[in-house]
Amino acid sequence: MSDQFNDESNEANRKNDQETDIGRTRSVINQPTVPDKRLANFQGQATQIPGISGINLSYLPGDIVDNDYQLIKLLGRGGMGAVFSCRHLTLDREYAIKLLSAQQLSKEAWVRFQSEARALARLNHPNIVSIYNMGIDKQQCPYYVMDFLSGSPLDELIHKSGMLDEQNALDIFIQVAGALNSAHNQGIVHRDVKPSNVMVTSEPDNGKALVKIVDFGIARVSKQDLTSQSQTATGLIFGTPYYMSPEQCQGEKVDARSDIYSFGCALYEALTGRPPFVGDSAFHTFMMHQSDEPPPMRGKAGSKIAPELVAAVDKMLHKKPADRYQTMALVEQDLILIREDRSTQPAKKKVEPKQTLAAPIIADEDEDEVEAEDPLLNRLKKIGLVLGALGIIGTLLVVYLVLENEKHKKNNNLTVDEGVLTLRPTQLLRDFGASPEELQDVTNEKIIPLEESRQNAVKLYKSYQSLPNFLQEKFRRDGYFHFLPNVSLGSISIGDKKPVSAKGNIEAPLGVGAFLYLITPTRGFPLFLHKFGPDDLTGLAIVTDSPSVVLKEIRSWHHLSEIDFFNPLLKAMPDATEYWDESKIADSDLPQIDKLNGIKILGLCKPVSGSAILHMTLLNRLEGLNLKEIKDFEPLLQELPKYDNLKELTLIHQETKNEQLEYLSKMKNLEKLTIKRGFLTLNSLSYFQKMPALKYLRLDRNDWNAEEKANFQKGLPKVEVTYEPVAESTYWEM
Structure with missing residues (x-):
């Protein structure tokens, strides 16, 4: 450089x-x-x-x-x-x-x-x-x-479709908010947030929209003076004035809240098909930003937009920065909450606009802004018109992208079709040795309550959100974890004790470690982690849709030695394609995980690939690896014997057969091995006998009778072999 x-x-x-x-x-x-x-x-x-x-x-x-x-x-x-x-x-x-x-x-x-x-x-x-x-x-x-991106600018997608439906808009703008929040935390303000600076590509694994923000920092280095509010480039017409905050129009110093205003303008346009303020000229548009209220939001075919989403956009578009969301993290959090609410509540349910959370302002430490030398420009700034910031043009990557529409619309009422719910577990779990009684138990006692708890996710979050000093007051204080008495975040174990429900007051003496297992209803609300101090947890099992937010929150947790991106306490899911107890984590998240130097045990799940895990330097320091439905697993499996540091290994739903055990038998320091939902047989014994350091073996082959299990144990006299129910969803005793 x-x-x-x-x-x-x-x-x-x-x-x-x-x-x-x-x-x-x-x-x-x-x-x-x-x-x-x-x-x-x-x-x-x-x-x-x-x-x-x-x-x-x-x-x-x-x-x-x-x-x-x-x-x-x-x-x-x-x-x-x-x-x-x-x-x-x-x-x-x-x-x-x-x-x-x-x-x-x-x-x-x-x-x-x-x-x-x-x-x-x-x-x-x-x-x-x-x-x-x-x-x-x-x-x-x-x-x-x-990066060379294969995709289309968001403004082009809006132009083609007229406007985006709420689900697509939320999926895209949640990613934008997460990226801007990460930049703001580093003191970087974009200054030119607009649809043409948001590239929409697709994830190679699942075809879902993947957002990339471009042109960071370019807006404020531009010296170009324009009197027009729009500019033509390669046949596309777009203009920066439509998205400028009132303080930016006045030439005042801007911080993260200016980006939040511009973000609101862009989201407004995505939902309605046009920016909130469109004047006859740049000057007119600037004046509208200063004094006008945005027109009522209307979606496709004049349909109403969810009132909580309208309330969120209105808050972003307040004229005074102090009246807006104060951080992009809060914007992201509310959009996730709205998305979860939309996906779990009956369509006609009336939802009251929610309160938003307050947090410290992330100010822009730009002390050397280029001052305008033109006297005319200085005079214009005094009346609220800044022309110098309008010269940026978004990167135009002219590549066609087809956004995959949602294939299925879910019926999210509380009524449960038991036949549908039991079909997939029967198909999956019977292959792994589950008894008919276990299958019925997991349906009646576990799946239906899980479905209900997921539909109560917003209620859970709002219960906490209504508390005074929600973010400022930590859960762990005065020798206790202080959770709400009537709602559970999941499970928590203190020291060597068994996990208990994370609700009410739980004794946690100073200096004693704690392992928190979050459950599916919390997946949309990673801001819960902000209520834990850097020394509060030694282990975390999290189910999240926003791994980037999670990784930002936990990077200062000094004593965290284990993190699992799925909940190992839940053993049965109604559908293998659903993310019930698993995070939506991808290969692109691994570089950030790789920076967690204190981690000794790591749990990863689909759609992360084995080949991507092999590129992690953390793999050379880990003592334990927990893997669930990892894609492209074979390359990783073949390389595992090279890592002498690995002492514990858990494989869940990896289609483990004797052929895979051949590789594991070469791991000379492996002491603890857990295999769940594998395809093992009694003949697998010979492979376990080759593992020189093996001390503990956990299996779920409950279709073996007592005599077969006894003979299997005799073949491994130095190994403690235990069997767990295939379809039970209580915790693992490890």
Whole structure:
């Protein structure tokens, strides 16, 4: 990366080398207006970028930027520059490269942007486009290299469909909120949150919408002055003024709450098809941001939008920052709550607008904002019109994306079709040795109550939310955990004691460890973790839809030695495709988990892949690994014997057979082994006999009779073999 705007070191040699590569790169220096002869071969693909010294640089597909990046195709261009797809010549990997107009940057702004880019690179957030490199091509054109995304800008998707349905909008904007919250926690304010800066791709595993936010930090380094509220680029019309906060319009210092306002404008547009404030001119739009109330929100075909969602957007759009949500974490939390409410309540249920939570403001520590030198601009700022912040143009990646619609709409009433509920457990659990009595028990005693508890998730959360100082007061204090007496978060074990329901007051002496097992109804509310101090828990089993929020909350937990992203206390699910006791965690979350240096035991579940786990450095330090329905498991299984540090292993629903036991028999330090829902037979004994360090073996083969179990134990005289019910959903005694 370049550390200053006019870095001349090593550039002379680069320039000489590049200019010998005729036909691949060319600078139009002396006559910037002379047509490039190559244009005939690349109609619509050529672009000229103003350089630092006022010259224009011409870029075409095939050109090489900074000796490393060969341009492939023009993806978009605008006032701040142009975006190409490119290929790194050494790595042979495709990226996107943004070539920035030097006319829109000052030296100070470029240095500041580099600083923010480094901070973003350290975030490594799955919903923020990654920046890999930056520099200055031919000592003239600043550039930065980022992910090449296969997707479409959100504004394009809104334009195609007219507006998004509530479920799609919530799924997308919850991800946006999580990404912005992560950036805000690092002191980075986006300043240009709008649909065109939100790329929507799809997850390779399940086709669900995956969001990437682009152009962090670009808005505030722009010097461009525009009097229009819209700008045209590659056939798409969009304008930044529609999304600017009142304080941003006035040229005042902005913080995270300005992004929250812009976020609200973007969400309003996604739900209704148009921004909340659309004036006849930029000036008119700015004045509307200052004084007008947004029009009532109407969804598709004039349908009403959920009142709690309307209330949330209204709160985001308050004129005064102090009246808005105070952090993006609270925005994310309420949107998750609304999504859960929408998916669990009967369609016609009346829902009262909820209260929101207060938290400290995350201020932007930008002490070196570029001051406007134009006297006219200064006068305009005094009347609330800032033109200098309008020059940013969103990255336009012109790639087609089809968003997969929801395949099934669930009936979420409390009525339970017992035949439907028992069908899948019967099919699954009978193969693993479950008796008919166990199957009936798990339906009557476990599945139906779980369904009811999931439908009571919002009630549980609101019970806690109504408490004074909800976030400020921790659960553990004065030698006790203080939970509500009538609602349970799950189970908790203190020291070596068996787990008990996490409700009421539970004694927890100072210095004694505690393991918390959260249950499905809490999956949408990771903010509960904020009520635990950094020394309160030594173990956590969590069921969450927002692993990025969870990882942010627990990264300062000093004594946490085990984390499982599924609840090991629940042993039976009604449908293997449902996330009942499992988190919605993906391979993209593993780099953040890899940073949890204190973890000794790690539990992961579908759709995480075994090949991705192999890339974790944490694997070299773990003492225990708990795996449930891991995809692409075979590569990991084959490599496990290489990790002498592993002493405990749990495999759930991994289709474990004798062939897999052959690999496990080579793990020379494995002491504890649990295999649930495997396909073991009495002949599996010989493989366990090969495990030299094995002391404890947990199985669920209850279809073996007493004599068979006794003979199996005789074959392992130094191993304690225990059997657990296949379909029971109490805790494991490990």
